[in-house]
Amino acid sequence: MCGIVGYVGPRQASGVLIGGLTRLEYRGYDSAGIAIMSHTGLEVVRRFGKLVNLASAIGETPVPGTIGIGHTRWATHGRPSEENAHPHIDCTGRIAVVHNGIIENYMDLREELSATGHMLRSETDTEVVAHLVESYYDGDLTAAVSRAIKRLDGSYALGIVHLDHPETLVAARKDSPLIIGIGEGENVVASDIPAVLEYTREVLVLHDDEVATVHADSVHVQALDGTDVSDPEMMHVEWDLDAAEKGGYEDFMFKEIFEQPKAIRETLRGRMCEGGDIQLSELDMAPEQVALINRVFIIACGTSFHAGMVAKTLIEGWARIPVEVEVSSEFRYSDPIVDDDTLVVAITQSGETADTLAGVREARDRGAKVIAITNVVGSRVTRESDGVIYTHAGPEIGVAATKTFTAQIAALYVLALKLAQAKGTVQQERIEHLWSELSRMPDLVETILEDLDGLKECADEYVGANSSLFLGRGIGVPIAMEGALKLKEISYIHAEAYPAGEMKHGPIALITEEVPVVVIATQGHTYEKVVSNIQEVRARGAQVIAVATHGDDDIRRHAEHVLYVPATTESLSAIPATIPLQLLSYYIAKARGCNVDQPRNLAKSVTVE
Ligand code: G6P
8 A cells, every 4th residue: 555755844855755654664565756845846756666766866866855745656557667656747847746545537537638738647547636736726736636636536645745835735635544743843744653653643634525734833624615624633642653553453464354344445446337337447358258258267376265266156146157266276287178268367466376377377378368356566467467457455464364355355246247247147227236235345344343342252262272163155165264264374273164064074073062163154045054054063062153144133042152244135245254254363363372464384475386
C-alpha cells in the first residue's frame, strides 16, 4: 500500500520526507519520490526500487526547501517504474500530487483531459488529479482541489502542492487513511502514524470528504462544499513505533484480518456497470469467445488453492463450465488435458510462486489462455499471463494469508459472475441480486470483527489440543480446508479437513474427547446433512465448534461452541465463514506463544520448486 508523507515547517523537507517514508517501509512499495518547493521551482525526484535509491539521488544533488510531499508507491495502475512513481505533475510543472487509493473513473478522466489538450505522461490513475487541479485552478488551491476531487470515483488520500503557494500543502481523503501530525511550528501529513512520531504525538485524523489546508503553524479543515469543519477529530498517540506500524494491533496478521472489509471493497470496486454488466475487461474476451470455453483449469498453491476450490463451486454453479482445480506442483507434471478452448486461472497472491509460474508456462504452451489473479502489480505472473485480475488487498506482511484470501474469493466471484453473464446461464435479475449481496460483504465482515468475545473464550478451551478435525460440505469444504491450514500453520496443532460426508470413511477413527471438531454449518442445501454429521462425531465424544448463521438457535443443541456469522446467499457464504476460523487460529496460536506473523519453516513467497 502506498505511503504518503508531506511536510511544512522550518526543517529541510527532504530529510523529513525520507525519514517518514522509511517509517512506512513496512507497508511495502516498489518505487519512491519526493517533490520539494525550492527557490528555483518545483523539484521532483523519483526512483524505481528501494528508498535508498531515492536517498542517494538526493544525497548527490540536494533539493533544498522546507515544504514538500513524498510517496512510496505500491503499484495498482501501471507497472512499477520511475515514470509511474509519484509525485505526478500537471502540464505546467507547477502542481505536484501524491496519492494513495484507486481512482475508478481515471480512464474517462484521462480521455477528457487529453481531449482538452492536457499531456499525460504516466500510466497511472493518479496523474489525472494533477491535471484536474490545473484545470480548475484560479488562484485558490484548496478550492481547485475540492472541485477536482468531486470528479473522482474511488478512493484517495492526496497530498498536493502548487508553486504559487510556497507555504501551503493541501491534503484530502476518501476511503484511504490520512492524518496530520500537529507539531510546534511544523506539520506533517502522512498516511500512517509511524511517519509523524518523530515530530509529534498530537494527530488530526482527516475524515472522508474533508480537505485540509496545511501551513507551518495552522491546519484549516473544510468539507467539500467549502464549509469549515470546526472540530476535526484529534488524537493523542500513546503507541511506540512498533505498535504504530501495526496500527495499534499486536501483530500484522491481526491487523490484516481487520483490513479485510477494505480489501474486499477495493477488489469489488468498479466491477458493476450502470447497465448491470459485470466489468472485467482483463478477461479480454467477447461473449462469443467465452461461449467456446469448455473447461476451466485453476492452478494455485496453499491458501490460493482453497480460493480456487471455492471458485470451482461458483463457476460450475453459475456458468455451468466444468472446472478442475489442481495444485500447481501437480499440474505442471501431470500432462494436463488443456487446449485452446481451456481457460486457465492461476491464483497467486505473491505472483512469484515457482510452481504456479511453471504451470502458467505449461498451460500456455498447450494453447490455453491464462488469466492470473494476484495481489502484486508487476510480479512475474503478470508478465507471463494473457490477462491479470488484481486483488486490491494491499501488501500482506503476515506469512499466513488472510486478507489476500478473501480478496481472491471476491475477485473470483466477479470472474464467475462475468462468465455466467457472458454464457447467459444466470438470469440478469439473479446476477444483480447476487451482486447486491456481494456488495454487502465488507459490511458483513465488519460485523463479525466487531464481536470477538465468544471467539476468544472458545480458543482458550482448545489451546492444549494436539489434533483437530475440520468438516464442511459443498462450499464449506474449501473453507474447512483453509481453517485447518491456518490452524496448523500458525499454532502447530495438527489439523485435518474432510468433506463432512466422507468423515465416516476414515477420520472418524481419530475422534476422541481430545480432538476438537470444527464444522462449517452455515445455512445451505446440505445443512441438515451437516447436522447429522455433527451428531455422528458427538456420539463419539467429540467437542464441536460450529460456524453457523445468525438466527440458527437450534445449532446450540448440537455444539459446544457456536461462532455465528451473518446470513447471506449460500454461494456467497465462503467469505463470512472464513473470518471466525482465521480468528480462532489466531487466538489459539497467540495463547500457545507462537509467532503468528512468521511461523516456523514457512515463507511468504515460495520462489523455488
Ligand atoms: C506460501 C504462503 C501461503 C500461500 C502460498 C501460495 O506457502 O505461506 O500463505 O498461500 O505460499 O502463495 P501464492 O503467493 O502463490 O498465493
